[in-house]
Amino acid sequence: MLSLHQLRCFLAAYERGSLTAAAEALGYAQPSVSEQIRSLERTVGTDLFVRVGRGVVPTETAETLRPYAERALAAAEDARRAARAATALETGTIRFGMFGAARLYAGAGLVADVLARHPGVRVELVGQNSSEVQEDLRRGRLEAAMISVPALTAEGMHVTPVARDELVYVSADPERTASPVTAHRLAQAQLVMPETTWRATDSIRTVLRQWLLETGKNPVTRIEVEDVETAIELVGMGLADTVVPKGAVEQLLPRLAPRASWASLRPRQFDTLAIVNRSNATLSPAADLMIELATKRIQEICEPV
Numbered sequence: 259m260l261s262l263h264q265l266r267c268f269l270a271a272y273e274r275g276s277l278t279a280a281a282e283a284l285g286y287a288q289p290s291v292s293e294q295i296r297s298l299e300r301t302v303g304t305d306l307f308v309r310v311g312r313g314v315v316p317t318e319t320a321e322t323l324r325p326y327a328e329r330a331l332a333a334a335e336d337a338r339r340a341a342r343a344a345t346a347l348e349t350g351t352i353r354f355g356m357f358g359a360a361r362l363y364a365g366a367g368l369v370a371d372v373l374a375r376h377p378g379v380r381v382e383l384v385g386q387n388s389s390e391v392q393e394d395l396r397r398g399r400l401e402a403a404m405i406s407v408p409a410l411t412a413e414g415m416h417v418t419p420v421a422r423d424e425l426v427y428v429s430a431d432p433e434r435t436a437s438p439v440t441a442h443r444l445a446q447a448q449l450v451m452p453e454t455t456w457r458a459t460d461s462i463r464t465v466l467r468q469w470l471l472e473t474g475k476n477p478v479t480r481i482e483v484e485d486v487e488t489a490i491e492l493v494g495m496g497l498a499d500t501v502v503p504k505g506a507v508e509q510l511l512p513r514l515a516p517r518a519s520w521a522s523l524r525p526r527q528f529d530t531l532a533i534v535n536r537s538n539a540t541l542s543p544a545a546d547l548m549i550e551l552a553t554k555r556i557q558e559i560c561e562p563v
Contacts, residue, residue, distance in 0.1 A: 260301050262334050265327040267294040268306060272324055275313045332398025332536065339401065339542045351380040354548040355391035355403025357531070358453065359486055362509045364555035371551045379544075389459035395534060401545040402535040404552045406461035408468075416537045420553045421560035422528040423503040425462060426520040428511070430496040438524035445475035450498035452489045454482035462529050466501060469527055490514045503529050505559055530563070531556055 270280035271291065281288040299306050306323065307314035316324070352372060356365065360383065369381050385391035388405035395403055396414060407417055427439040427447075434447075444466075453460040463477070470477050480498050483489050487510060489500045494515025507520050533549050535541060541549075 260298065262331060264294045264298040264301075265330055267291045268298055268320070269324070269327055269331070271295060271307060271314055272316050272320060275315070277314060278312075328397055332396075332539075335398040336401075336539055339544075350544070351382060352376075352544045352548060353382040353384055353400060354545070354552065355385045355394060355400045355405060355534075356383050356552070357388045357391065357405045358386050359503065359506050360385070360404070362486070362506050363559050364552065368548075368552055368555050371555070372547065375547070387453055387456040387459075388461055389456050392534060395536060398536070401539065401541055402533060402549055404531060404533055404549075404556065406529050407532045407534065408461040408464035408530075414537055415534050416539075418533045419530050419563045420533055421531045421556045422563050423505045423531065423560045424522065425465065425501055425527045425529055426504045426507055426522055427499060427501050428490065428493050428507055428515075428518055428520045429499040430493055430515065430518045431499075432519055434499060435519045435521035438522045438526075440524050441470050441473040441475050444501070444523070445470055445473075445477065448480040448498045449478065450481035450483060450489045450492045450500050451479045452483050452486040452500075452502065454484055457482070462501070462503070465527055465529060469523075486510065487514060490518070493518050531560060 266284065267280060267286075270283050271277055274280050274283060277291055277295070278288050281291040284291065295306060302319065302323070304319050305317055306320040307316055356368075360368075365383055369383065372379065372381050384394065384400060385403065385405070388407070391400065391403045391405050392415070394400045404420070407419075427435060427444065429435050439447075451457070451463065453463070457463055466477050481489075481492060483492070486502050486506050489502065490507075490510045491514045492498055493500050494517065501523070504520070511518055511520070533553065535545070
């Protein structure tokens with residue numbers, strides 16, 4: 259009979275390509291994981307993996323099973339949360355996903371808001387980048403999040419825009435910020451950009467790529483870094499320019515690059531901040547609370563939509 263335990267072992271092996279790595283990730287012995295997968299294979303009536311060297315490769319049946327397994331585990335997590343909802347706002351843990359630069363906008367303030375209402379809870383704000391947080395939502399590891407979204411639709415997700423933050427060009431050379439920056443000028447700029455690990459899916463880079471490609475230009479970076487603070491520091495040193503959200507600029511320029519200045523893009527470009535949760539999911543009171551407080555905080559800083 260198919261079980262959630264079997265599905266967890268299956269997904270761990272699918273994601274890591276190795277039974278040994280799956281066992282380490284789950285904290286089980288490798289023979290236990292192997293047996294769970296064999297039991298699942300007997301239930302579905304066919305192999306799910308093919309051994310290749312020291313790893314495993316999913317079969318076509320495994321590819322078909324994967325999204326159903328993810329949804330089943332997510333539904334089980336929803337049920338667990340619902341069962342604990344009655345006490346969650348008394349002594350439980352509240353987890354909420356936030357875009358990476360939330361620390362510059364509302365991270366500490368949001369935690370303070372929660373604890374002011376419910377001093378007995380434990381709070382976890384989760385996320386380094388919006389694309390990472392969205393994947394956690396899809397897998398059921400998070401109920402809801404406030405993240406940057408390049409598009410207002412996402413498969414299996416309910417997206418509610420709440421604010422937008424203008425993307426601005428930042429430079430230590432005042433001549434470069436004396437007027438709005440066109441796509442042609444941006445394509446010629448020496449740029450430092452943050453979020454290098456997520457460069458393919460980062461919402462800000464997606465907005466810029468779409469804008470420049472419409473004009474036949476390609477965005478080029480001179481320097482790649484992880485965090486926006488480092489990007490702003492390098493701008494302050496005159497080593498490159500950058501394009502980042504205006505909210506981050508207002509927080510960081512006085513401290514990290516006081517001689518730098520910024521200009522709008524022409525036409526103006528925006529990063530959209532939205533509340534995202536799985537479609538048709540029943541949100542817990544804790545998730546509803548975080549959505550309410552996070553929306554209020556971000557709309558005080560960015561332009562509401």
